[in-house]
Amino acid sequence: MELPADVKKRLTLPAEEHFYAGHTACQGCGAALGLRYVLKVYGNKTIFTIPACCSTIIAGPWPYSAFNAPLFHTAFETTGAVIGGIEAALKAKGYKVKGEDGIMVVGWAGDGGTADIGLQALSGFLERGHDGLYIMYDNEAYMNTGIQRSSSTPYGAWTTNTPGGKKHFLERKPKKKVIDIVIAHKPAYAATASVAYPEDFMRKLKKAKTIKGPSFIQLFAPCPTGWRAPTDKTIELARLAVQTAYFPLFEYENGKYKINMPSPSKEPKSLEDFIKLQGRFKYMTKEDIQVLQEWVLSEWEELKKKAEIFG
Amino acid sequence: MPMRKVMKCNEAAAWAAKLAKPKVVAAFPITPSTLVPEKISEFIADGEMDAEFIKVESEHSAISACVGASAAGVRAFTATASQGLALMHEVLFIAAGMRLPIVIAIGNRSLSAPINIWNDWQDSISERDTGWMQFYAENNQEALDLILIAFKVAENERVLLPAMVGFDAFILTHTVEPVEIPDQEVVDEFLGEYVPKHAYLDPAKPITQGALGFPAHYMEVRYTVWEAMENARQVIEEVFDEFEKKFGRRYYMIEEYKTDDAEIILLTMGSLAGTLKDFVDKKREEGVKIGAAKMTVYRPFPIEEFRALAKKAKVLAILEKDISFGISGAVFADAGRVLVNEKEKPILLDFIIGLGGRDVTFENLEEVVEISKKALVGEKVEEVNWIGLRKEIL
Amino acid sequence: MAESPFKADIEKVQKEYGEKMTPGAIVYIPGSSVVNKTGGWRVFMPKFDKDKCIRCFMCYTLCPEPAIYLDEESYPVFDYEYCKGCGICANECPTKAIEMVRETK
Structure with missing residues (x-):
C-alpha cells in the first residue's frame, strides 16, 4: 500500500512493512515489535539468523513465515557463529555487506541465547570482527520454554524456577551486564535500545549499517506473559525502565560512551513505578526493592562516570 | 599432469x-x-x-x-x-x-x-x-x-x-x-x-x-x-x-580381496584394510580359505553389496574400532539388520579391536581366525569378542 | 478507505501454496504468515474515536502485529483480522481516542 505523501513526510519510521501480520507472538509482545522495527529499517536486504527462541515461533511454522527477508533458524547457542559464516559466504561471493546498498547480516537472539548459552559464539563473532549486527532482545528470562530465569533476569524477579514460595526463593543475582562484556571486546559499535523509543532504536540500526565491523544492540523488549504484566503495558514498562535508569539508553563507539536522550537527565524516577506494574516482582519485600533500587542507581552512576571519562 | x-x-x-x-x-x-x-x-x-x-x-x-x-x-x-x-x-x-x-x-x-x-x-x-x-x-x-x-x-x-x-x-x-x-x-x-x-x-x-x-x-x-x-x-x-x-582410480562401496572361494571373510574399514590384505596373503600361503573386505561407504550402508559379500562366506567376521555399549559394535548391529531376513546367511561374528590406538597385530588377527574357525566347525563362540584385551590387568 | 497491506499477499499465498514438502522444509513464500488470522485471539477490541484522533501515528508505530495501518487521510485503520487486542494502542494514545471494549461474539 502506498501512503499519501504528506503522511509519509510526517512519519518518523519507514512506511514499508516487511514483518507481516499473522505471526504468532503473544499479545503485546515486545520482541515482535522489535522485529517489525528492524525489518522496517533494513527492508528485505537483510539476512536474519534466529536461534531456537520465542522468535522461532513468532516467525511461524513451516510453511509460513512472517518475514519478507531471508531467514535462517539455527540452534540455540550458534547465532554468533552462523552470522559469521553467512557474512564470510557473502564476502566470498563478492556481495556488498553493510553500507547504503549492502546486505545486512543480522543475528536476533534472546537474552538466554545471548547472555547464557550463546555467549561464546557471540564473543567469537565480536572478536573476529565479522561485519554483522547481533541484536539481543532482552525479555529477562527464558520465555519460550516457560519463563525460567536467565543470567539477564533481575534481582527479586519471580520466574518458574525462582518461584518465591515459603522460603522466599526468588532470583538473588543481579542482572548480568552483557553489554559490558560486549564492550570489553571493543566492538565497532554497541548500544542499548528500547521498544518504547522506536526513533532512537531505528537511528541506532541505521548507524550499525554504516559502521564497518561487528555491532551489537541490546534491545529491551518487555514480555507481558513472562512478567505477569497487562498486555497493554509493554511500551509503558519499556519507557519506565529507561526513565528509572533501570535500562538506560546509551551508545559505545570508538571507545566513547554516549548516554542517549530518553535516559533520565536529572533524578531517575523511582523504581517502584516500574516494579508495581509487574506480577513477577510481587513477592519482593521492601528490602528486596531497596536492594534492586540501589543496584540500579549504582549502575547508573557507573555509566554516567564512563560517559564523563570516555565521552 | x-x-x-x-x-x-x-x-x-x-x-x-x-x-x-x-x-x-x-x-x-x-x-x-x-x-x-x-x-x-x-x-x-x-x-x-x-x-x-x-x-x-x-x-x-x-x-x-x-x-x-x-x-x-x-x-x-x-x-x-x-x-x-x-x-x-x-x-x-x-x-x-x-x-x-x-x-x-x-x-x-x-x-x-x-x-x-x-x-x-x-x-x-x-x-x-x-x-x-x-x-x-x-x-x-x-x-x-x-x-x-x-x-x-x-x-x-x-x-x-x-x-x-x-x-x-x-x-x-x-x-x-x-x-x-x-x-x-x-x-x-x-x-x-x-x-x-x-x-x-x-x-x-x-x-x-x-x-x-x-x-x-x-x-x-x-x-x-x-x-x-x-x-x-x-x-x-x-x-x-x-x-x-x-x-583412473576405482572405488567400491565394499572392496573385496580374495573372497571368491573364501570360507572366512574379514570385513573392516579404514587403514586396517591394508593390514588385513597382508594377513590374508599370509594365511592363504598356509592354506586357509580366507578373504578380506573393506567397507569404504558406511552411510548409506551398502546393503546389496554387503548381502552379496555375505553370500560368499561361511563366517563373516567384522573387525571394528568402535563399541555401542549394551549391544555390539555398530557395524555388526547394522550387518544384522542387513542379513536378518536373508534365507542363506553366514555366521556373523563381531570383533572389537584397536580401540584408543591399540595396535592391531597379526597375533590379534590369528585370534580372530581361531574363533572364526571354531564357529566354522559348529563350536559355540561369543558373538561379540574383544580382541587384544590385556586380561591380566582387569 | 485504504486496503490492508496484506490483502494482496494472502491471495498470493493461497494461490501458490500447496502443502507439498520442500527439500529441507524451505518456506518459499515470504510473509506467508498472513493466512493466519490472529484476530480470533482477541478478547478486548480497540474502539476508535476519530474525533479525538490527532493523527500522531503513535498507535500505528507501536502495534506489534502490525494490525494498524493508515488511510488516505492518515487516520489509523484497525485490521480486526489480525488485531490480537493487546491494548498497547489504547494505552499509548495521547488523546484517549482508542478504548478497549470487551468483544461480543
Whole structure:
C-alpha cells in the first residue's frame, strides 16, 4: 500500500512493512515489535539468523513465515557463529555487506541465547570482527520454554524456577551486564535500545549499517506473559525502565560512551513505578526493592562516570 | 599432469580442500586433525587458495559457521576429530535436515574418558544417525580422493546431504605416503561450482530455512532425508564411475580381496584394510580359505553389496574400532539388520579391536581366525569378542 | 478507505501454496504468515474515536502485529483480522481516542 505523501513526510519510521501480520507472538509482545522495527529499517536486504527462541515461533511454522527477508533458524547457542559464516559466504561471493546498498547480516537472539548459552559464539563473532549486527532482545528470562530465569533476569524477579514460595526463593543475582562484556571486546559499535523509543532504536540500526565491523544492540523488549504484566503495558514498562535508569539508553563507539536522550537527565524516577506494574516482582519485600533500587542507581552512576571519562 | 608428492594424510585432506575450492572454511584445532586447517591456512597465506577462513572459537561454532555459509550458497569445509565432532553433534542434524552439503574431514580418534588422542572410529560412528554420509579411507590417497567424491555426491540434487570422510588418527593422519595430486582443471571439471537450486539465503529471493516443523510435517521432512540417503547409493556408484574415468582410480562401496572361494571373510574399514590384505596373503600361503573386505561407504550402508559379500562366506567376521555399549559394535548391529531376513546367511561374528590406538597385530588377527574357525566347525563362540584385551590387568 | 497491506499477499499465498514438502522444509513464500488470522485471539477490541484522533501515528508505530495501518487521510485503520487486542494502542494514545471494549461474539 502506498501512503499519501504528506503522511509519509510526517512519519518518523519507514512506511514499508516487511514483518507481516499473522505471526504468532503473544499479545503485546515486545520482541515482535522489535522485529517489525528492524525489518522496517533494513527492508528485505537483510539476512536474519534466529536461534531456537520465542522468535522461532513468532516467525511461524513451516510453511509460513512472517518475514519478507531471508531467514535462517539455527540452534540455540550458534547465532554468533552462523552470522559469521553467512557474512564470510557473502564476502566470498563478492556481495556488498553493510553500507547504503549492502546486505545486512543480522543475528536476533534472546537474552538466554545471548547472555547464557550463546555467549561464546557471540564473543567469537565480536572478536573476529565479522561485519554483522547481533541484536539481543532482552525479555529477562527464558520465555519460550516457560519463563525460567536467565543470567539477564533481575534481582527479586519471580520466574518458574525462582518461584518465591515459603522460603522466599526468588532470583538473588543481579542482572548480568552483557553489554559490558560486549564492550570489553571493543566492538565497532554497541548500544542499548528500547521498544518504547522506536526513533532512537531505528537511528541506532541505521548507524550499525554504516559502521564497518561487528555491532551489537541490546534491545529491551518487555514480555507481558513472562512478567505477569497487562498486555497493554509493554511500551509503558519499556519507557519506565529507561526513565528509572533501570535500562538506560546509551551508545559505545570508538571507545566513547554516549548516554542517549530518553535516559533520565536529572533524578531517575523511582523504581517502584516500574516494579508495581509487574506480577513477577510481587513477592519482593521492601528490602528486596531497596536492594534492586540501589543496584540500579549504582549502575547508573557507573555509566554516567564512563560517559564523563570516555565521552 | 597429476603430480606425486609425499605427504601426511592431513596434508592430503588439505590438498583435497584446496582442489575442491570451498569458499568458506571454518575450523578449530584438535589432535590429530590440526594439520588440515593449518595447511589450508598456509595455502591461503601463499595465495594458492581463495577462501574465507573463519578461525572459530570451538568446533560447535566451526560447524555452525559452515552451516551459515552453506545456507548462504557456497561450498563449505571443515576438519575435526573426536571430542570436536562430538561437540558438533547437534548441528550435524541441522546441516542434514536443511540439506546443506558440507564436507568434514575427520582424523578418526577415540572419545574421552579416559582422554586418549589415538585412533578408533568411535567419533564418526557415533554420528551415524545424523543424516551425514560417511566414507572411510584406507590410505592418504583415498582420503584425498574421497573428499572430492564426497563433495560431488553431497552436492548432487538427488542427494543434498553433508558428508564426512574419516581417516585413522596417526596411523594415517601423521604418516607420510606418496599421494597423487590431480590436476586442478580436471577437478574443476569433475566438481564444478556449487550452485544450490533448492535454497540459499539471498535477499533477492527471501526464503526461510529451518522453520519449526509441526507433527503434521516433521515426519515428512525426516522422510525426505531418508529418501536422499537412499538416492545416495546410486549417486555414489555414478560418481565412483566418473571418478575412475577422470582420475583412473576405482572405488567400491565394499572392496573385496580374495573372497571368491573364501570360507572366512574379514570385513573392516579404514587403514586396517591394508593390514588385513597382508594377513590374508599370509594365511592363504598356509592354506586357509580366507578373504578380506573393506567397507569404504558406511552411510548409506551398502546393503546389496554387503548381502552379496555375505553370500560368499561361511563366517563373516567384522573387525571394528568402535563399541555401542549394551549391544555390539555398530557395524555388526547394522550387518544384522542387513542379513536378518536373508534365507542363506553366514555366521556373523563381531570383533572389537584397536580401540584408543591399540595396535592391531597379526597375533590379534590369528585370534580372530581361531574363533572364526571354531564357529566354522559348529563350536559355540561369543558373538561379540574383544580382541587384544590385556586380561591380566582387569 | 485504504486496503490492508496484506490483502494482496494472502491471495498470493493461497494461490501458490500447496502443502507439498520442500527439500529441507524451505518456506518459499515470504510473509506467508498472513493466512493466519490472529484476530480470533482477541478478547478486548480497540474502539476508535476519530474525533479525538490527532493523527500522531503513535498507535500505528507501536502495534506489534502490525494490525494498524493508515488511510488516505492518515487516520489509523484497525485490521480486526489480525488485531490480537493487546491494548498497547489504547494505552499509548495521547488523546484517549482508542478504548478497549470487551468483544461480543
